[in-house]
Amino acid sequence: MAEWLGRALQKLLQRFESARDLKAKETKPFAFFDMVRYSKWISLLAFLLLLGACFMPWTFHADINKSFNAFFTERNMYGKPGKLLLILAGITTACSFIKVLWLKRTAFLAGGLNVAYAIKNFLLFGSCYRGYCPEKQIGLYLMLISSILIFIMAFLPEGNAKRVEEQKK
Numbered sequence: 001m002a003e004w005l006g007r008a009l010q011k012l013l014q015r016f017e018s019a020r021d022l023k024a025k026e027t028k029p030f031a032f033f034d035m036v037r038y039s040k041w042i043s044l045l046a047f048l049l050l051l052g053a054c055f056m057p058w059t060f061h062a063d064i065n066k067s068f069n070a071f072f073t074e075r076n077m078y079g080k081p082g083k084l085l086l087i088l089a090g091i092t093t094a095c096s097f098i099k100v101l102w103l104k105r106t107a108f109l110a111g112g113l114n115v116a117y118a119i120k121n122f123l124l125f126g127s128c129y130r131g132y133c134p135e136k137q138i139g140l141y142l143m144l145i146s147s148i149l150i151f152i153m154a155f156l157p158e159g160n161a162k163r164v165e166e167q168k169k
Helices: 002-013 019-024 031-055 081-097 101-126 138-154 161-168
Strands: 059-061 066-068
Touching (some): 031 081, 081 101, 081 138, 101 138
Antiparallel strands (some): 059 066
16 A cells, blocks of 8 residues: 555656656765765875874973974983884875775774874873873874874775775675
């Protein structure tokens, strides 16, 4: 009965000339899904932001009157985390530009490692030592935000869903 009513309503609707235009118009449910089209470019901008953040001061230590960044710490106490951050973020960003399924999976791995390493550095550089807490600078926050943004953009691959299904076969 429901099928019969559905077909009858469809025939009545197609009598009008404007019925042809109904199929052509598509609505997007959310503007967020439009970001998928620009995910690789957002990832590239986040990588450039991370590159800049690595050269910005991360923390200021008033006890020794020095600022630390990703490539400089006093007597190299914290190492040079900028090297690994930029390598992992570069791999994630480069993989987003190539439409191969195994490279998309590599981007997830490299992006996840990058975020984990960024969180570790955020906690390491901002933590207190011997009763003294360093002052966190803008570079430390930008490093964490850009690493998370690169990882999120790895989850929004650009491309047609039909092409991805054809590659699986």
